[in-house]
Amino acid sequence: MLNPKVQDALNAQINMELSAFYTYLSMSAYFTSENLLGIAAWMRHHADEEMVHAMKIYDFIHQRRGQVRLTALDGPKTSWSSAVEAVEDALHHEEKVTASIDRLVDLARQERDHASDSFLQWFVDEQVEEEAVVDEILQQLKRVADFPAGLFMLDRDLAAHGGEEEEAEAAE
């Protein structure tokens, strides 16, 4: 049986992961409208990955004979002043998710819920990767921000490899 406090926090985390899905999808739409189709594709793959995260928690709650309670999602931001600003937002979002996962682990330990603690370790490791990969794209974007040709090359590179990397990560 799932600890009620942990169950509430896991349900809140589902909302956060679905909000991340919504945010990355909105970023994908923004980059598509900016004709940066490689970054748009990367964002869309990443949105799918966030849905996988939400569903992992959804399935875990059911496995523990708990109750999934879905709640309303806030509308995501829909436009940014630059590619750098959008990816900075993505990084800040990942940092918030990391802090939320850390609080969940603390709660699971406080409640002596060892199964949830063990389950959440996957997310702890995943967030290290998530922050690193978003930060890498951000640093590359900052380097080419004032050079349209550089931005074009980076976009093409992400179109060729970004989706594959995301898929490899999602399969882990």
Ligand code: OFO
């Ligand atoms: Fe981007 O890791 Fe889930 O939220």
